[in-house]
Amino acid sequence: MAVCIAVIAKENYPLYIRSIPAEQELKFHYTVHTSLDVVDEKVSAMGKALVDQRELYLGLLYPTEDYKVSLLSRLGIPCVKSMFPNQLHRYGYVTNSKVKFVMVVDSSNTALRDNEIRSMFRKLHNSYTDVMCNPFYNPGDRIHSRAFDNMVTSMMVQVC
Amino acid sequence: MADEALFLLLHNEMVTGVYKSADQGEVENGRCITKLENMGFRVGQGLIERFTKDTARFKDELDIMKFICKDFWTTIFKKQIDNLRTNHQGIYVLQDNKFRLLTQMSAGKQYLDHAPKYLAFTCGLIRGGLSNLGIKSIVTAEVSAMPACKFQVMIQKI
Numbered sequence: 001m002a003v004c005i006a007v008i009a010k011e012n013y014p015l016y017i018r019s020i021p022a023e024q025e026l027k028f029h030y031t032v033h034t035s036l037d038v039v040d041e042k043v044s045a046m047g048k049a050l051v052d053q054r055e056l057y058l059g060l061l062y063p064t065e066d067y068k069v070s071l072l073s074r075l076g077i078p079c080v081k082s083m084f085p086n087q088l089h090r091y092g093y094v095t096n097s098k099v100k101f102v103m104v105v106d107s108s109n110t111a112l113r114d115n116e117i118r119s120m121f122r123k124l125h126n127s128y129t130d131v132m133c134n135p136f137y138n139p140g141d142r143i144h145s146r147a148f149d150n151m152v153t154s155m156m157v158q159v160c
Numbered sequence: 161m162a163d164e165a166l167f168l169l170l171h172n173e174m175v176t177g178v179y180k181s182a183d184q185g186e187v188e189n190g191r192c193i194t195k196l197e198n199m200g201f202r203v204g205q206g207l208i209e210r211f212t213k214d215t216a217r218f219k220d221e222l223d224i225m226k227f228i229c230k231d232f233w234t235t236i237f238k239k240q241i242d243n244l245r246t247n248h249q250g251i252y253v254l255q256d257n258k259f260r261l262l263t264q265m266s267a268g269k270q271y272l273d274h275a276p277k278y279l280a281f282t283c284g285l286i287r288g289g290l291s292n293l294g295i296k297s298i299v300t301a302e303v304s305a306m307p308a309c310k311f312q313v314m315i316q317k318i
Binding site: 010094097 | 202205206208209210212213215217218292293294
């Protein structure tokens with residue numbers, strides 16, 4: 001159900017960003033950009049608040065009007081369910097190498113459970129690791145790998 | 161790592177190969193060490209990505225260094241670093257008393273002057289791993305008596 005998937009490098013520029021439908025691409029670029037602030041906030045807050053819960057998955061970011069970007073951290077902070085139909089949820093995930101994955105998900109059809117989002121992020125992380133180990137890929141470049149593209153397409157198509 | 165002999169032999173050939181190609185081209189000895197170190201750097205980046213895929217987020221620098229000493233070293237060399245020292249101001253010394261890549265060479269002072277060539281790749285490995293975790297550093301190695309060696313990591317604060 002992903003409508004937009006973005007991979008952002010540790011210097012906060014996008015390595016890979018793709019969204020469907022294509023005409024709303026700019027809007028998604030903006031939402032991903034704004035969600036980076038929330039990601040940073042969560043990461044620095046987690047360091048101070050809870051040292052034990054060192055999860056890579058950040059969860060739902062914050063609620064806005066038409067998109068729901070919520071960061072549900074594993075600490076059990078309740079997330080606010082918006083009443084607006086056709087809401088888009090944004091989920092974040094930060095790897096140990098400070099690479100961030102942001103996913104915007106359309107939850108109008110079915111409510112995606114936390115576990116499904118986690119498994120999607122896991123697949124994304126695995127594919128990203130494969131890209132990293134590719135000798136033809138220089139870390140810091142945009143990702144052009146076809147295998148990565150196919151994996152992202154499979155995640156986006158299955159949802160719609 | 162499937163079989164350590166594979167990596168050992170490949171590494172030895174790599175060092176010989178780089179030096180042979182340098183004999184024909186450039187004369188600079190230092191460039192070979194840099195080449196090997198850069199190779200290690202890129203490999204270290206990829207390896208760290210794979211190894212930290214499922215581990216929890218790191219608390220601080222010391223946590224990262226401990227990870228390098230334990231898990232990283234174990235996965236690559238099948239043993240841990242024997243001693244980690246720090247001055248808490250960004251300098252860490254990792255001591256390995258029986259460094260896998262050197263055990264086959266000698267058990268004392270013989271071939272001591274050739275040892276740095278074989279340590280360059282591992283220095284790059286450490287540097288690449290740290291850089292991918294967000295730490296800029298300079299890694300040097302010294303050998304006083306084979307097969308024990310010390311890797312000195314200097315963290316650069318930006």
